[in-house]
Amino acid sequence: MRQTIVRNVGDLPTYGYGPQSGPWWGAMGFMALEGMGFALAIGAYLYLYAVNPSWPIGATPPDLWPGTAEVIIYLLSIIPNEMTNRAAHRQDLARVRTGLIVMSLIGIALLVLRGFEFAHLNTRWDNSAYGSIVWLILGLHTTHLVTDLGDTVVLTVLMFTRHAKPRRFSDVTDNVFYWNFVVLAWLPLYALLDWVPRL
Amino acid sequence: MSMMAEQRELRDDALNGLQLSTHMESIWRTPSGFSGALMSVDHKVVGRRYIVTAFAFLLLGGLLAVLMRVQLAKPESTFLSADKYNQIFTMHGSTMMFLFAVPVMEAFAVYLVPLMVGTRNIAFPRLNAFSYWMFLFGGCFLWISFALNVGPDVGWFAYVPLSSLQYTPTKRPDVWAQMITFTEVAALAVSVEIVVTVFKQRAPGMTLDRIPLFVWAMLVTSFLVMFAMPSIMVASTSMILDRLVNTRFYDSSSGGHPLLWQHLFWFFGHPEVYIIFIPGTGMVSAILATFARRPVVGYPVVILSLIATGFLSFGLWVHHMFVTGLPQLGAGLFTASSMLIAVPSGLQIFCWLATLWDGRPVYRTPLLFVIGFIVIFVMGGLSGVMVASVPIDTQVHDTYFVVAHFHYVLIGGAVFPLIGAVYYWFPKITGRMLSERLGRWNFWLAFVGFNVAFFPMHILGLIGMPRRVYTYTADMDWAHLNLLSSGGALIFALSFALLLANVIHSLRNGALAGDNPWNASTLEWATSSPPPPQNFDRIPVVKHRDPLWFDNESLPVVAGLSAERREVLLTSLAEAEPQIREASPEPSIWPLLTAIATTVFFIGSIFTPWAVLWGTPPMAVALIGWFWPAGHKEDEE
Numbered sequence: 001m002r003q004t005i006v007r008n009v010g011d012l013p014t015y016g017y018g019p020q021s022g023p024w025w026g027a028m029g030f031m032a033l034e035g036m037g038f039a040l041a042i043g044a045y046l047y048l049y050a051v052n053p054s055w056p057i058g059a060t061p062p063d064l065w066p067g068t069a070e071v072i073i074y075l076l077s078i079i080p081n082e083m084t085n086r087a088a089h090r091q092d093l094a095r096v097r098t099g100l101i102v103m104s105l106i107g108i109a110l111l112v113l114r115g116f117e118f119a120h121l122n123t124r125w126d127n128s129a130y131g132s133i134v135w136l137i138l139g140l141h142t143t144h145l146v147t148d149l150g151d152t153v154v155l156t157v158l159m160f161t162r163h164a165k166p167r168r169f170s171d172v173t174d175n176v177f178y179w180n181f182v183v184l185a186w187l188p189l190y191a192l193l194d195w196v197p198r199l
Numbered sequence: 200m201s202m203m204a205e206q207r208e209l210r211d212d213a214l215n216g217l218q219l220s221t222h223m224e225s226i227w228r229t230p231s232g233f234s235g236a237l238m239s240v241d242h243k244v245v246g247r248r249y250i251v252t253a254f255a256f257l258l259l260g261g262l263l264a265v266l267m268r269v270q271l272a273k274p275e276s277t278f279l280s281a282d283k284y285n286q287i288f289t290m291h292g293s294t295m296m297f298l299f300a301v302p303v304m305e306a307f308a309v310y311l312v313p314l315m316v317g318t319r320n321i322a323f324p325r326l327n328a329f330s331y332w333m334f335l336f337g338g339c340f341l342w343i344s345f346a347l348n349v350g351p352d353v354g355w356f357a358y359v360p361l362s363s364l365q366y367t368p369t370k371r372p373d374v375w376a377q378m379i380t381f382t383e384v385a386a387l388a389v390s391v392e393i394v395v396t397v398f399k400q401r402a403p404g405m406t407l408d409r410i411p412l413f414v415w416a417m418l419v420t421s422f423l424v425m426f427a428m429p430s431i432m433v434a435s436t437s438m439i440l441d442r443l444v445n446t447r448f449y450d451s452s453s454g455g456h457p458l459l460w461q462h463l464f465w466f467f468g469h470p471e472v473y474i475i476f477i478p479g480t481g482m483v484s485a486i487l488a489t490f491a492r493r494p495v496v497g498y499p500v501v502i503l504s505l506i507a508t509g510f511l512s513f514g515l516w517v518h519h520m521f522v523t524g525l526p527q528l529g530a531g532l533f534t535a536s537s538m539l540i541a542v543p544s545g546l547q548i549f550c551w552l553a554t555l556w557d558g559r560p561v562y563r564t565p566l567l568f569v570i571g572f573i574v575i576f577v578m579g580g581l582s583g584v585m586v587a588s589v590p591i592d593t594q595v596h597d598t599y600f601v602v603a604h605f606h607y608v609l610i611g612g613a614v615f616p617l618i619g620a621v622y623y624w625f626p627k628i629t630g631r632m633l634s635e636r637l638g639r640w641n642f643w644l645a646f647v648g649f650n651v652a653f654f655p656m657h658i659l660g661l662i663g664m665p666r667r668v669y670t671y672t673a674d675m676d677w678a679h680l681n682l683l684s685s686g687g688a689l690i691f692a693l694s695f696a697l698l699l700a701n702v703i704h705s706l707r708n709g710a711l712a713g714d715n716p717w718n719a720s721t722l723e724w725a726t727s728s729p730p731p732p733q734n735f736d737r738i739p740v741v742k743h744r745d746p747l748w749f750d751n752e753s754l755p756v757v758a759g760l761s762a763e764r765r766e767v768l769l770t771s772l773a774e775a776e777p778q779i780r781e782a783s784p785e786p787s788i789w790p791l792l793t794a795i796a797t798t799v800f801f802i803g804s805i806f807t808p809w810a811v812l813w814g815t816p817p818m819a820v821a822l823i824g825w826f827w828p829a830g831h832k833e834d835e836e
């Protein structure tokens with residue numbers, strides 16, 4: 001077929017931020033389906049809660065301090081996360097590097113706390129259906145934490161190499177975006193795991 | 200990137216004609232040789248593999264169906280043992296649903312959607328390659344297990360407690376559950392790719408109301424996958440955990456509940472039917488418009504009913520559980536919504552009939568299959584409305600009436616449009632036409648064979664034949680109808696043999712297709728057949744819902760994309776205004792390596808929980824290899 005050029009797009013940029021970029025929508029898609037996974041796991045928890053006369057089954061509720069400490073750190077982490085986001089938009093490499101290092105350290109701290117949380121659940125996965133669903137949900141969220149931490153660490157290293165080109169700043173903002181999802185997902189899970197058994 | 204570098208970069212506006220074609224081709228082509236083939240990220244290469252692999256699984260699943268029909272053709276047959284029969288119907292159902300029906304629809308989308316929206320590759324091409332490998336490995340895992348006599352034998356929905364460790368102490372249910380994980384990972388990946396491709400990579404000017412109906416159908420399907428499949432992943436994971444590390448999800452002595460399984464399974468299982476059926480309707484719309492020689496009547500109605508069907512399909516799962524003794528009100532509600540879903544499907548059928556009525560239909564093979572679809576699907580819908588009512592369902596539950604019903608829906612709703620789609624798009628994919636004469640034989644054998652095979656099953660069900668029995672006694676009076684059904688199945692199988700023969704013959708001897716053999720209206724027909732690696736030499740601009748009917752002489756295009764490295768054009772979500780010239784990934788071996796590492800991890804983890812420890816580091820390494828920028832081109836992205 002004969003072609004008629006009706007427009008030249010040569011002046012367009014080669015990367016963008018947020019909804020302009022493809023990876024942002026990809027992250028959105030994965031957050032949607034992972035969010036659905038969390039919702040279903042919560043549904044399963046509530047189903048088991050509803051069909052069992054006593055809850056938690058044969059155990060005391062989880063100790064509150066690890067989960068609560070995590071909530072505080074997660075909420076505070078939004079601040080350095082957002083600072084990293086702004087630095088990335090300004091393409092301020094030095095600040096992005098600092099921000100990523102801070103976020104990696106926060107991730108590691110949360111992972112350590114998560115270890116304590118497992119130890120203070122006061123039930124094993126094979127005690128009862130209660131133990132099973134609690135371990136499943138916490139495991140699911142831990143997988144997210146680990147994945148995002150891995151991504152953050154690799155990105156941090158990348159920004160110290162010759163690959164720290166302008167378009168990588170867009171990757172940094174996507175990483176920031178995904179972290180907010182990990183934080184947001186934790187809040188209902190915390191309420192479910194730590195407070196529902198106390199109702 | 201400095202201004203200097205930008206000036207020096209070669210753009211597609213500096214080239215023309217053959218020079219432009221060869222130049223773009225050299226950038227976008229898959230590296231040659233065996234290792235090149237393993238690195239391919241071209242959506243057409245991956246899509247073709249996906250299609251062929253899914254059809255191979257149809258062949259395998261079909262062979263099992265023939266074995267079952269041979270066994271059931273006469274009473275007290277000893278052709279298959281009870282244990283073999285259990286494995287075979289489970290393998291048949293699981294293969295058809297998870298390795299054929301869903302993947303084949305995804306496969307067509309992977310091939311066609313980027314062409315139809317006028318872009319050069321799918322979004323996240325490496326994820327796409329990874330998805331294919333996961334699908335392939337998951338399918339092989341199931342079938343190798345079957346060959347080793349570890350094939351699942353607990354039905355395609357693997358109800359607990361039958362599938363619990365206590366009642367099935369072998370690895371068979373684990374194989375089933377982990378095959379699910381493989382295929383769901385693959386399907387979820389493709390869905391995200393399709394959504395992003397449709398949202399961000401449409402040709403400039405392709406506003407929401409100019410998107411081809413097949414693309415709309417795949418978009419809705421992708422959302423269904425994203426919201427339904429996590430449910431089966433939660434289900435299969437918890438089942439494996441119960442069987443491996445003694446969790447108690449389904450153990451009623453420790454607070455678990457078998458009905459939890461049914462809820463999780465059918466929350467996925469019902470939308471699954473629509474995940475198979477909605478792409479079929481998209482194919483129907485595409486074929487119908489072309490052969491009725493007019494746009495589908497009621498474009499917005501069709502889209503709204505697609506979306507309505509998508510939403511409603513999530514309100515229906517409980518109708519598979521009517522016999523479990525649900526509360527009265529709940530059952531009434533689900534009956535109502537099950538019947539409600541007939542409304543959008545009915546609306547679509549009216550739009551199609553109106554299109555045929557008002558058009559100048561040309562009865563070529565693709566259209567024959569579409570008409571066959573409409574006839575069969577209406578019958579399947581009727582028996583569906585019947586089983587949607589609680590009293591009837593209670594009577595025919597677990598009989599051959601249900602087997603007849605879901606084959607009418609699945610084969611009528613998906614396989615007939617699919618075969619039509621094969622005839623329709625084969626010329627685009629291979630550059631050659633399928634034989635029309637064999638095509639007609641193919642259709643009539645399929646239509647007659649299918650009805651002879653499955654209609655008698657309705658009656659068998661009503662006179663009491665239960666499903667999943669490996670044989671029956673002569674005094675039951677089921678023998679004649681079963682023999683008839685088996686005869687029909689053989690004819691139906693023959694129609695597929697004919698299709699295969701047609702494909703093999705036409706690949707070499709078929710008439711050359713040219714760019715647009717059917718004089719169709721959508722963008723995939725604006726490029727050569729088969730399309731070059733870059734799909735289009737320049738990205739098309741869309742000014743009309745049926746661009747090639749609006750103007751079939753000249754194609755408006757944009758210029759200014761790189762002619763030195765892979766670049767796609769990102770456009771805005773609603774208006775498809777150009778926004779970014781985004782780099783598109785080069786071929787890579789890492790998706791394959793990641794899939795291999797994931798396979799080792801998945802299979803390992805049905806044997807030992809420690810697989811989490813030794814299985815994940817290789818995956819992490821492979822993922823870093825995947826994302827780490829390699830070389831100059833990717834740095835300039």
Ligand code: HEM
Nearest residue numbers: 261264267288289292295300354355602609666667668688
């Ligand atoms: C060659 C054509 C086919 C024939 C002759 C055939 C035959 C059968 C028969 C006889 C059964 C019942 C087994 C039993 O309950 O004892 C069955 C089950 C089933 N078929 Fe097919 N089938 C065919 C194609 C398909 C296709 C294309 C699909 C899906 C897209 C499909 C999906 C299923 C499913 C899900 C089951 C239920 C398995 C179970 O009970 O676990 N079949 N088929």
Ligand SMILES: [Cu+2]
Nearest residue numbers: 469515518519
């Ligand atoms: Cu259903």
